[in-house]
Amino acid sequence: MASIQDNFEINVATKRADGRWNHFCKIELPDYAEDQAKAKLDKLREIFGDEYKLDMTHWVCRGHHDDNW
Numbered sequence: 295m296a297s298i299q300d301n302f303e304i305n306v307a308t309k310r311a312d313g314r315w316n317h318f319c320k321i322e323l324p325d326y327a328e329d330q331a332k333a334k335l336d337k338l339r340e341i342f343g344d345e346y347k348l349d350m351t352h353w354v355c356r357g358h359h360d361d362n363w
Contacts, residue, residue, distance in 0.1 A: 302331035
């Protein structure tokens with residue numbers, strides 16, 4: 295059975311003239327350990343600079359099976 299894989303996702307936003315943020319892109323890191331994902335986030339922050347806001351989400355996907363269902 296196919297399932298949704300745990301993964302890290304980096305969201306990138308650009309700053310608007312009114313100070314709010316617009317979504318620019320997301321970067322999925324499906325096969326990264328936490329330390330690797332943090333290192334990638336740090337590197338991307340260096341590359342994108344202060345004009346972009348980067349944050350990271352760790353998606354944890356789980357299923358539940360009950361024999362009475």
